[in-house]
Amino acid sequence: MSENQTNQKFTDLPLSKETLAFLNENGFDEMTEIQSKSILPILSGVDVLASAKTGSGKTLSFLIPIVEHLKMLDFKDKHGTGALIIAPTRELAIQIFNVCSKLIKYHNLSVTIVIGGINKKIEDENLRKGCNIVIGTPGRLMDHLKNTAKFKISNLKILVLDETDRILDVGFEDELKNILKLLPENRQTLMFSATQTSKLEDISRLSLKNKPLRISANPNNHDDLICDNLNQFYILSTESKRLAVLYSILK
Template identity: 50%
Template sequence: MAKNGTPKGAAAPAAMNGNNKRKRDEKPVQKTNKKEKIVEEEEMDDEEEESEEESDNDNDDEDDEEEEEGANGTEAKSDAAKEDIEIDFSANDAVAIAAGGKQINYDFSSLDLSEPTKKGIADIGFTKMTEVQARTIPPSLAGRDVLGAAKTGSGKTIAFLIPAIELLYKLKFKPRNGTGVIIISPTRELALQIFGVAKDVLKYHNQTFGIVIGGANRKAEADKLAKGVNLLVATPGRLLDHLQIFKGFVYKNLKALVIDEADRILECGFEDEMKQIIKLLPKESRQSMLFSATQTTKVTDLARISLKAGPLYINVDEKKETATADGLEQGYVVCESDKRFLLLFTFLKRNLKKKVIVFFSSCNSVKYHAELLNYIDIPVLDLHGRQKQQKRTTTFFEFINAPTGILLCTDVAARGLDIPAVDWIIQFDPPDDPRDYIHRVGRTARAGTKGKSLLFLLPSELGFLRYLKHAKVPLNEYQFPTAKISN
C-alpha cells in the first residue's frame, strides 16, 4: 500500500490467439514519434492494464423494468431542479471551491478525524493525501454531495471511504441500525478491493461492514445483512436482489451512497438496475458521492438522479496534457499475426522476474494462451469472467501478493483495481476504444510511481494510433529485432 493513500488492488484477465478479430481503421498513420530499440535485459518490462470487454454481470435474476427517477417513490425533480444539477464536466470552478480558495494541505494529520480512523490510517502507513483525496475529503466530511472525476490510480477509494466511515462514527451506528453506507462497484474484484481497504480503515471502529457480490452465496449474505451491516460494499445486480427480495435487509437509515466507477457500471449494462436501486433507497438526509473517470451522457443522467442539486464537482486532471499517468512510459510494436505469439513469448521469457499484466480481448483467448504458456514453462495466472467466483478471488489475491509474476486477463481487471508494483502492461489485443486503453494502462504507474506499457498492433491496425493521439495518449514505436525473437 502506498503511503500517499492509494490502496492495494488487483486485476483480471482474458486472452485469445493471434488471429482474433480486430475492429480498427486500417489506414496507416504517419509515425512521428521516435523509435526506441528494446533488445537487452531492460527490454519492455511493463505491466498491462486489466481489460475485458465482458460485463461482469453479477445479477442472477432477470432485470426488472426500468423505473422512474427519484427515490422512495417520490416524484422526479421539477425541471428547475434538474437545471440546478446539470453537470458541466468541462468547468473548473468547482475545483477552486474544493480548495476553498486556500492552499491545500496534503497531510492526513490536518484532517479533523476520529481517533479510531486516525489509528487505522496510521497502521496502513498513510501520511500524505493524493490530490483527489485532499480536495474531496474535507467537503465530504462537511456533508457535501460530490461528483468526482480523476484518472485511475488517483486514490479515490480512500477519498470516499474516510468521509463515509466518519459519518457512521459520528452517528454512533450500531448493528441494530442496519446499513448506513452503501458503496456500489462495477465488478466483483473491485468490490473485494474496496472491502479490504474499508476493513483496514475500520480496524479500530465498532461499526460492522460486509460485502454482497454476484457469484457469492446469497443466503450467507442475507444472514449477514439480517445481523446488521453498517457499511456495505456491493455490485449492482446482487444489491438489487437483496433490496427487492430480502425483507430482513434494514436500509431505511441509509445516510450515504457512493457510486464508484459510474461509467464502468453503465458500460456493463447496469443502467436499469441503478435506476431501480436509487428509487428504492431513502433519499432524505442522504449524502451521495459519484466518481467517474470518463464523461458520458448516461453518467450525467445518473448523477442527476442520485446527487442533490448543485453537487461539488472535482476534476484533478483537467489541466493535464496527457490522459495517462506522468510516470508511464508507453510504446507500441507493429508485428505480423504469425509473429505475435513468438514476440509475446520472447518478451515474457525475458521478464520472468517482473510483474506483468497481459490483456486479451476474450475469455477464450486468455484460457488458450494461459494453457499454452504454462505448457511451455512460462508460468502464468489467468483471470476472466467465465471463471467461478472462488477461482477469480483466489487468483486475484495471489497476483496482488506476489512480488513477481504474469497475469493474463480480460478487461475485468482494467478498472479501478490497484495491483502493487506492476512493471509492465502488455496489450496483446488492442481495445475497441481509447478509454479502455487508458484504463488498462492505469494498472501501472499508479499514485506517482513509474511503469511501462506495450501495445501490440497488426500493420492494418495502425489507424488506432490516431484515436489514441486524439485522446491525449503519447506513444513511441518500439522495435524488436527479428533476430531476437525466439523460435
C-alpha cells in the same frame, strides 16, 4: 513524493484518533490530489461529483468520511445500513471491501460485501443481522433489495457510486436507476468517475438530490485514465479458479 501526492497531510484534517491510527500504521501520510480536494467537503455533508483516475487514492476519499460520519452518529448494527457503496465489478468491490475491513478494525463498525460468486445465504444472514457498510455490484444489490427480508436501508446516510462511468459502460444503467428509486432520498450521494459522459450526467440528475460540488483530479490528458505509479499486470486462469486467484492476489 509522486506527482499524485500533495504536501497536505492527513493529520491536518479533523479526523478521529482511530482513523489517524489506521493511516499512521498503514503508512498514509500525505494526501493525494483527490483526497485533499474531496475529504473535507464530503465530511461537511455535500453531494460530490468527482472525476479521478484509477489509482488516484479515491477509495480513501470516500471511506474515511463514511467511517467518520457513522462514528459521529454512533451507528450500530441495529440501525441497519448507513453507507452503501456500489462498484461496477466484483474485483473492484473486493478491493474496496479489503481496504474498508482494515479501516473499521479501528472503529466499532461492520462491513459486508454482496457480489456474484459468493454464497448468497451468507450474504442474506449478514444483511439480516445488520451491517453498517454494504459494498456490492448493482445486480446483486438489486436482488437483495427486492428479496432479502430485514435488509434495513431506511437509515441510509451515504451512497457512493464508484467508477460510475464503468457501471454504465458494463450495462447496469437500468439496475442502477431501479436501485436509486428504492433508496431513501434524504441521503448524501458521492459519485466518482474517470470520465464525464452524457449518461453520467443523466444518472447524476437522478441520484444527486442537491446541486453537487464538482471536483476534478484528472490531468489535462483525459485519455490517460490510470495513474503513472499504478503498475498493471495480468494472470491467466481458468473460469473455475478465477475468484480463488483473485482472492490470493488481494490478500
